[in-house]
Amino acid sequence: MNFSDRLIEIIKKKSSVLIAGIDTSIENIPDYFIKRFYDKEKSEIDNLKTILFEYNRRIIDAVEENVVGVKFQAAFFEQYSYHGFEVLHKLCEYVKNKKLVVIFDGKRNDISSSAKGYSNAYLGETLIFGRKMRFFEFDAITTNPYLGQDGIKPFVEDCERFKKGLFVLVKTSNPSSAEFQDLIVEDKYLFELVAEKVYEWGKNCRGKEGYSDVGAVVGATQKEAAKRIREILPNSFLLVPGIGVQGGKVEDLKYFVDSNNMGIIVNSSRDIIYAYKNYLHSDFEKSSYLASKSIKESINAVIS
Numbered sequence: 001m002n003f004s005d006r007l008i009e010i011i012k013k014k015s016s017v018l019i020a021g022i023d024t025s026i027e028n029i030p031d032y033f034i035k036r037f038y039d040k041e042k043s044e045i046d047n048l049k050t051i052l053f054e055y056n057r058r059i060i061d062a063v064e065e066n067v068v069g070v071k072f073q074a075a076f077f078e079q080y081s082y083h084g085f086e087v088l089h090k091l092c093e094y095v096k097n098k099k100l101v102v103i104f105d106g107k108r109n110d111i112s113s114s115a116k117g118y119s120n121a122y123l124g125e126t127l128i129f130g131r132k133m134r135f136f137e138f139d140a141i142t143t144n145p146y147l148g149q150d151g152i153k154p155f156v157e158d159c160e161r162f163k164k165g166l167f168v169l170v171k172t173s174n175p176s177s178a179e180f181q182d183l184i185v186e187d188k189y190l191f192e193l194v195a196e197k198v199y200e201w202g203k204n205c206r207g208k209e210g211y212s213d214v215g216a217v218v219g220a221t222q223k224e225a226a227k228r229i230r231e232i233l234p235n236s237f238l239l240v241p242g243i244g245v246q247g248g249k250v251e252d253l254k255y256f257v258d259s260n261n262m263g264i265i266v267n268s269s270r271d272i273i274y275a276y277k278n279y280l281h282s283d284f285e286k287s288s289y290l291a292s293k294s295i296k297e298s299i300n301a302v303i304s
């Protein structure tokens with residue numbers, strides 16, 4: 001089954017378009033949780049690995065009912081070097097068994113030979129001594145389009161071959177996104193030209209429901225751009241981060257959906273993983289559950 005069809009199936013089953021973003025840093029995990037798992041007999045690194053896994057695992061269990069998937073932000077694992085990646089690998093398998101969509105947010109890209117390496121790692125398979133090995137079982141990856149078509153092609157080919165998904169950065173949520181993305185080229189914003197490319201790159205990998213497996217990342221803070229991107233990409237999924245902490249408003253999601261009120265998945269990271277700061281300080285699992293339920297319901301109220 002194509003990635004977009006799988007996504008639609010989960011969205012319908014769960015009545016949700018919410019993605020939990022796992023962007024956890026150890027220093028934001030509550031002290032009581034650290035004390036519970038910290039073992040003085042073990043090394044700092046062993047404690048880090050245990051606590052990072054156990055905290056995120058519990059968050060995922062707590063929010064599972066309210067989300068369609070999990071997006072792992074690579075940076076928060078890379079900051080702990082290969083120890084973090086070991087935890088990421090375990091968490092990825094953990095989510096996979098729950099039948100949720102699992103996204104690697106690495107914003108990867110390079111010249112085609114190097115892009116192929118990234119795609120092998122996260123979407124496809126890698127050859128070792130003539131044998132094909134699969135290392136990560138992600139369903140989709142985020143990519144940066146700055147290198148142009150040959151850097152994107154390896155990912156698109158693996159999407160077709162392995163029924164995976166791709167989200168290309170088109171209009172990002174951050175304050176400086178206009179610096180390059182709003183430059184005018186041939187009477188259009190650069191992000192519009194990128195959206196047109198996303199349409200082209202994804203037109204041969206459409207699922208049965210008619211959606212492409214190649215989607216776009218569009219920040220929730222960018223409602224004007226979203227209206228235009230929707231016209232260019234009527235049948236693509238938009239991955240929408242930036243609600244909450246970054247100032248994106250759930251009410252604006254009506255400008256991101258397609259004509260069927262579909263076609264978006266909405267990420268929330270800090271508001272979910274650190275919900276204990278705003279809800280019940282002593283119960284982070286319940287806090288994350290309550291936050292994810294409330295975000296899911298507020299999104300559904302706008303787009304249904």
Ligand SMILES: O=C(O)c1cc(=O)[nH]c(=O)n1[C@@H]1O[C@H](COP(=O)(O)O)[C@@H](O)[C@H]1O
Pocket residue numbers: 021023073105142171172173174217218219241242243244245246267268269270271
């Ligand atoms: O590709 C992304 O997910 C992404 C693109 C973008 O334009 N803005 C953006 O915030 N993100 C990611 O989405 C997450 C947002 O986190 P919160 O602001 O805590 O919900 C982070 O993991 C960001 O790296």
